[in-house]
Amino acid sequence: MAFDYDKYIRPGKLPHIWCPGCGHGIVMKGLIRAIDTVGLDTKNTAIVSGIGCASRLPGYMDCCTLHTAHGRAAAFATGVKMAKPEMDVILVGGDGDGTAIGGNHFIHACRRNINMTYIILNNKIYGMTGGQFSPATPTGAKASTTPYGNPDPAFDIAKLAIGAGATFVARGTSFHANQIDKLIAEAIQHKGFSVVEILDDCPTTYGRRNKFKSVVEMMNHLKDIAVPVKAAEKMSPEQLEGKILTGVLFKEERPEYTSEYAKVIERAKAAK
Amino acid sequence: MEKKLPTIEIIEKYCKGCHICVEFCPTKVLEMQGFVAAVKNLDACIKCMQCELRCPDFAIKVTP
Ligand SMILES: Cc1ncc(C[n+]2csc(CCOP(=O)(O)OP(=O)(O)O)c2C)c(N)n1
Ligand code: SF4
Ligand code: SF4
Ligand code: SF4
Numbered sequence: 001m002a003f004d005y006d007k008y009i010r011p012g013k014l015p016h017i018w019c020p021g022c023g024h025g026i027v028m029k030g031l032i033r034a035i036d037t038v039g040l041d042t043k044n045t046a047i048v049s050g051i052g053c054a055s056r057l058p059g060y061m062d063c064c065t066l067h068t069a070h071g072r073a074a075a076f077a078t079g080v081k082m083a084k085p086e087m088d089v090i091l092v093g094g095d096g097d098g099t100a101i102g103g104n105h106f107i108h109a110c111r112r113n114i115n116m117t118y119i120i121l122n123n124k125i126y127g128m129t130g131g132q133f134s135p136a137t138p139t140g141a142k143a144s145t146t147p148y149g150n151p152d153p154a155f156d157i158a159k160l161a162i163g164a165g166a167t168f169v170a171r172g173t174s175f176h177a178n179q180i181d182k183l184i185a186e187a188i189q190h191k192g193f194s195v196v197e198i199l200d201d202c203p204t205t206y207g208r209r210n211k212f213k214s215v216v217e218m219m220n221h222l223k224d225i226a227v228p229v230k231a232a233e234k235m236s237p238e239q240l241e242g243k244i245l246t247g248v249l250f251k252e253e254r255p256e257y258t259s260e261y262a263k264v265i266e267r268a269k270a271a272k
Numbered sequence: 273m274e275k276k277l278p279t280i281e282i283i284e285k286y287c288k289g290c291h292i293c294v295e296f297c298p299t300k301v302l303e304m305q306g307f308v309a310a311v312k313n314l315d316a317c318i319k320c321m322q323c324e325l326r327c328p329d330f331a332i333k334v335t336p
Contacts, residue, residue: 002281002324002333002334002335003324005330009330014286014329014330015285015286015288015329015330016329016330018328018329019288020288020289020290020329021288021290021291021292021328022328023328024328025327025328025329025330026325026326026327026328029325029328029330174326174328175326177322177325177326178321178322178325214291215290215291215292216291216292216295216296219292219296219326
């Protein structure tokens with residue numbers, strides 16, 4: 001049988017609003033397959049987002065969903081998880097939402113190591129508002145706000161997550177669609193704050209400005225620059241120039257926030 | 273023995289004509305017919321599922 005996505009989508013919500021070729025749909029399908037693989041109970045699963053095209057994702061999902069303020073998914077999600085630690089909480093959003101206006105929430109969620117999974121759909125641009133540059137826009141790339149080329153270096157979002165204390169960090173691409181669900185499933189099962197960065201494409205506001213003829217060309221570019229971590233171990237720095245690593249980039253065990261907080265509650269009760 | 277052909281369903285009202293399925297099919301099973309994707313050569317399908325996995329619009333279903 002073909003995989004039954006309909007089971008996880010709110011009735012009557014398709015077709016979605018994303019543009020032709022927008023990578024966000026490919027990532028949403030990966031998330032759905034991951035939820036199915038792990039066997040999450042949709043009634044006990046919260047999907048939380050900020051604002052942006054990527055952040056529209058929860059609206060399609062037949063789970064408990066929360067579409068919040070720009071950049072604030074991590075803050076709302078933390079509230080959900082603290083009130084109901086038994087819930088599975090998944091955050092989704094774009095590179096702009098998560099690393100510009102929401103950058104602070106992002107790094108502190110990583111630092112706390114709260115047991116949630118954050119999927120960042122990195123299309124290197126603010127898609128929804130017409131293509132302003134984001135902290136993930138590559139140097140030299142064109143955006144509506146950098147018509148002569150972006151002078152800023154881009155964040156390496158996965159490295160940022162590792163540096164800030166996330167205990168599971170993985171990266172995939174929308175070209176490697178069959179890997180997305182596997183990375184997200186492993187992230188969900190990890191006890192701690194997990195970040196899965198998926199490089200995808202906005203043909204509408206990034207592709208056209210940056211001389212990609214089509215979304216197919218953009219996906220071929222992702223295919224060309226992606227190197228699995230294992231393969232990268234055998235490559236020289238010169239060979240890795242301009243490439244991005246994919247797969248599970250980092251994993252460690254560290255005390256998890258809701259468990260540690262439960263201990264604080266016990267200590268406070270004992271102190272009375 | 274005759275090989276079992278898959279069923280490929282294209283939901284036209286979901287298809288946005290992005291060409292992803294057509295371009296990345298390794299055996300050129302699919303083509304664009306006007307605005308939407310269509311099956312051209314079902315015989316050649318190797319059931320790799322890549323078209324279904326990569327379609328951003330939930331518009332293509334392959335039953336092997
Ligand atoms: C407080 C606030 N500031 C600005 C905006 C305008 N705004 C809406 S979406 C967005 C950027 C979205 O970019 P990203 O998160 O990368 O997602 P994409 O649309 O590319 O998927 C901005 C700046 C807003 N909605 N709220
Ligand atoms: S503007 Fe870009 S990110 Fe937004 S739906 Fe269109 S292609 Fe996707
Ligand atoms: S399953 Fe594979 S071979 Fe068959 S149509 Fe899809 S991409 Fe082509
Ligand atoms: S990938 Fe999906 S939306 Fe794009 S042309 Fe094929 S069936 Fe249509």
